[in-house]
Amino acid sequence: MKAVITVIGKDTTGILAAVSMVCAEKDCNVIDVTQSVLDGYFCMIMIIEVLEENHEIKEIETSIVEAVPKMVVHVMHEDIFNLMHRI
Amino acid sequence: MINMNDIMETISMIDEENLDIRTITMGISLIDCADSDIDKSCEKLYNKIVRKAEKLVETGEYIERKYGIPIINKRVSVTPIAILAGASGGDPVKYAKTLDRAAKKVGVNFIGGYSALVQKGFSAGDMELIESIPRALSETDIVCSSVNIGSTKAGINMDAVKIMGQKVKEAAEMTKDKQCIGAAKLVVFCNAPEDNPFMAGAFHGISEPDCVINVGVSGPGVVRAALAKMPKDAPLNDVAETIKRIAFKITRMGQLVGTEASKMLGVSFGIIDLSLAPTPAVGDSVAYILEEIGLEQCGTHGTTAALAMLNDAVKKGGVMASHSVGGLSGAFIPVSEDAGMIAAAEAGTLSIEKLEAMTAVCSVGLDMIIIPGDTTAETISAIIADEAAIGMVNSKTTAVRLIPAIGLKEGDSLNFGGLLGRGPVMKLRKESSAVIINRGGRIPAPLQSLKN
Known part of the structure; x- marks a missing residue:
């Protein structure tokens, strides 16, 4: 399954690196990354491929929160976005 | 590819605007548990509920983690217990206690179905069950009760209306040391839906399959936030269109979780x-949506028109998003559970008369309204009849x-805490309705043609 990671917060160095590191540790393949910094605010959306049998989404979210504790992090299943925004 | 704006929209809906799945309710038929011995019947009932709903809470929590969507309540609804009580005889409160025990065992937060359907008359078990409701609600914690006293096809059973006025009052009196909570777990219906997942009125209708999953979605905050972004001079058809779009998105999420x-x-x-069910949390209010549409305060002139549009737009958007829509579907207006309504x-802007008018165009009725403790049973019956x-x-x-609110009078406030909220004791008419209520009998079913 695919999951969407969003990270928002004050820009510092190493956010993308820290998040990517967690993905690598959890055997998640990064498929796409969009990232921008606006007025000092960092906003990143990352789409990853998760092996469901190995890790639960909540577990990945918890690990990312630990890696970047000052940021607002969400990890959600891709299906939600597909269903909510498409007919 | 998923659009970045869509992702951010969904996240802000959940994070800031209180979007959630309000309830996953498992409906369980208990027809096969009926026995002529009440103890055997209770045992079968307990075993069936525990067997069917064993994994309900666990599954709800798993889906919550998998999709990152909050699922607030997991609940069970069962076949109206009056049917089982009719077959077994005995004290129906035994069933209530068994339901309470089974619901606690599986970990759900409410179980509905301590119910009777008496719109046309009483059959075996109905009267015994209705008589036992106040006691059942005071001796259990999470059992909810409902009685259907009227329908478009059968008319209104005024004998039942008279009794229910007394039972509502007794339910409050027997739980007066617990904020009169008994009455908050008792709903009197006309045209009760058989597949409603929302408490306290949920029961599993006799035409339903053996076991089903019904889902109730919610999101008044999301609708309000979308309307807040619109200019104040946007025409109402545009407002309705925006509500439809939001209702579609909310319902899709419910469909995903339900499936x-x-x-x-x-x-x-x-x-x-697909109901807009408010909670006392700030921002999660149907009244605020109505105010966002253009009222200074909910309850003023224009409220009924705004609510009619809101209710219809929610249904139109939601129907498109799911292959099977049912239950109550629309906007709820429970006074004590809605910050804006409270x-x-x-402030005195919202009166019981206005609420009554609003119920003609929205999905439920006079819900969670706190009335003076000295209100007579006849007056309560008359409100039910209206x-x-x-x-x-x-x-x-x-x-x-x-x-x-036993011991309280108009202007005082009653606080339940949690999802049930708090509210002021509302003003009622003092003039008696005793004669019409004491007449009893039945109001015949209305004509379905010559509609004017």
């Missing part, structure tokens, strides 16, 4: 109830959930 839950539990998927009632008449004539569901 997933039914697949995991191996139970057929029943319906999505404020309007406290509300049932609106439902009967308009072929819609209406319900009454009044809480007589």
Whole structure:
């Protein structure tokens, strides 16, 4: 399954690196990354491929929160976005 | 590819605007548990509920983690217990206690179905069950009760209306040391839906399959936030269009959760109830939506028109998003559970008469309204009769959930805490309705043609 990671917060160095590191540790393949910094605010959306049998989404979210504790992090299943925004 | 704006929209809906799945309710038929011995019947009932709903809470929590969507309540609804009580005889409170025990065992937060359907008359078990409701609600914690006293096809059973006025009052009196909570777990219906997942009125209708999953979605905050972004001079058809779009998105999320839950539990998927159900949390209010549409405060002139549009737009958007929509579906207006309604009632803008008018165009009825403790049973019955008449004539569901605040009078405030919220004791008419209520009998079913 695919999951969407969003990270928002004050820009510092190493956010993308820290998040990517967690993905690598959890055997998640990064498929796409969009990232921008606006007025000092960092906003990143990352789409990853998760092996469901190995890790639960909540577990990945918890690990990312630990890696970047000052940021607002969400990890959600891709299906939600597909269903909510498409007919 | 998923659009970045869509992702951010969904996240802010959940994070800031209180979007959630309000309830996953498993409906369980207990017809096969009926036995002529009440103890055997209770044992079978307990075993069936525990067997069917064993994994309900666990599954709900798993889906919550998998999709990152909050699922607030997991609940069970069962076949109206009056049917089992009719077969077994004995004290129906035994059933209530068994339901309470089974619900606690599986970890759900409410179980509904301590119910009787008496719109046309009483059959075996109905009267015994109705008589036992106040006691059942005071001796259990999470059992909810409902009684259907009228329908468009059968008319209104005024004998039942008279009794229910007394029972509402007794339910409050027997739980007066617990904020009169008994009355908050008792709903009197006209045209009760058989697949409603929302408490306290949920029961599993006799025409339903053995076991189903029904899902109730919610999101008044999301609708309000979307309307807040519109200019104040946007025409109402644009406002309705925006509500439809939001209702579509909310319902899709419910559809996803319902399908997933039914697949995991191996139970057929029943319906999505696409209701805007408020909570006392700031921002999660239907009254605020009405105010956002253009009212200074909910309850003023124009409220009924705004609510009619909101209710219809929610249904139109939601129907497109799910293959099976049912239950109550629309906007709920429970006074004590809605921050905006509480404020309007406290300010005196929202009166019981206006609420009654609003119920003619929205999905439920006079819900969670706190009335003076010294209100007579006849007056409560008369309010029930008025509300049932609106439902009967308009072929819609209406319900009454009044809480007589024992020991309190108009202007005082009663606080339940949690999802049930708090509210002021509302003003009622003092003039008696005793004669019409004591007449009893039945109001005949209305004509379905010559509609004017």
